Amino acid sequence: MRYDFEPIGKLIPYAQVGAGILYTDLYKDYSQDLVGNEIEFNPQASLGFRYAIHTKLSLDVEGIFHHVSNAGLEDRNTGVNGVGCLLGVTYYWE
Amino acid sequence: MFKVKKYDGFTLIMMGSSIEGRVPYHVALYHVDGVLIDTGSYLGRWDLLDYAAGRDILMAVNTHHHLDHIGANKLLLDRLDRVGWGRTNLTWSDPQPIVDIPSKPLRECAGISLFLELPKACEADKMKRISVKLIAVLAILFLPSLCFGADVGVTSTQVMAGYVISPVVFGTSSRPDLNYVMTNVRVEWMRYQELSDAGRGNLFQNHHRTQRLSRRRHLAFAL
Numbered sequence: 001m002r003y004d005f006e007p008i009g010k011l012i013p014y015a016q017v018g019a020g021i022l023y024t025d026l027y028k029d030y031s032q033d034l035v036g037n038e039i040e041f042n043p044q045a046s047l048g049f050r051y052a053i054h055t056k057l058s059l060d061v062e063g064i065f066h067h068v069s070n071a072g073l074e075d076r077n078t079g080v081n082g083v084g085c086l087l088g089v090t091y092y093w094e
Numbered sequence: 095m096f097k098v099k100k101y102d103g104f105t106l107i108m109m110g111s112s113i114e115g116r117v118p119y120h121v122a123l124y125h126v127d128g129v130l131i132d133t134g135s136y137l138g139r140w141d142l143l144d145y146a147a148g149r150d151i152l153m154a155v156n157t158h159h160h161l162d163h164i165g166a167n168k169l170l171l172d173r174l175d176r177v178g179w180g181r182t183n184l185t186w187s188d189p190q191p192i193v194d195i196p197s198k199p200l201r202e203c204a205g206i207s208l209f210l211e212l213p214k215a216c217e218a219d220k221m222k223r224i225s226v227k228l229i230a231v232l233a234i235l236f237l238p239s240l241c242f243g244a245d246v247g248v249t250s251t252q253v254m255a256g257y258v259i260s261p262v263v264f265g266t267s268s269r270p271d272l273n274y275v276m277t278n279v280r281v282e283w284m285r286y287q288e289l290s291d292a293g294r295g296n297l298f299q300n301h302h303r304t305q306r307l308s309r310r311r312h313l314a315f316a317l
Contacts, residue, residue, distance in 0.1 A: 002282070002284075004284075019231050034272070060252060060254060062254060062256070064256070064258070064276070066258070080260055080272060081260060082258040082259060082260045082272075082274075083258065083259060083260075084256050084257055084258030084259065084276055085256045085257065086254040086255060086256030086276065086278065087254065087255060087256055088252055088253050088254030088255065088278070089252070089253055090250050090251065090252040090253075090282075091250060091251050091252075092249070092250040093249045093250060093251070
């Protein structure tokens, strides 16, 4: 879920939170106890902005924090916390 | 050899072939409350058909598939149906366990098994707790959309890629060597409130109109 702040010229900042599930094969590595299941939950939050380069196209930059764990489905569930930077484009279909 | 003995509540049928006047082996069939248990050997099929004539046989059940237990299956099916003895309904089915083995309460797992297949983790209490958590998360995510009362919508597709690091500063769970590439493809539905006066427009037109009109709220939901 994303909230768009007021645009600053062609720049539109936003904040978003979300949650989902992901598949990983890291659980097969028994030398680690971070991820113990093939299906993990993935809550995340991010801050970013979009820069309009066309009425239907924007360039996006986003900083993201996300957590990966399996809610106790498996004993190995230390979890992963990661921060990252994403670059992207958005097309608006109207 | 075809012998019938009546007992209290059931009938025993002994079927066997004689060799030089002796019957070295016979198979036992039972007729209980309209149910015929086994149909005997192939050689004794006509005797069994005669026995079945006029009797109330609703179903035949085979204890197993050896030849001396299923010999008259086809004949009974064909003849009883053809001569129209009405309620005859001979069936052949897979053997069922006599002992009722209690199964895991899969119903309790329905909340998560809709999108996960985790038989080894299918423990009712655990799944129930997770289901409640999932419902709570979904409610938190989507209830605002019901309350928002949006007027104008925009759909967009976002493709993103980046690098994620897992620094130690976030606690013991992180490892410095656990860095990875993340890619996202998002389909997004944006809803703008109180923009009906401004009319439909794309994202930036709407933003500019919004900016001219007054402060407005914008929310977007992405998959």
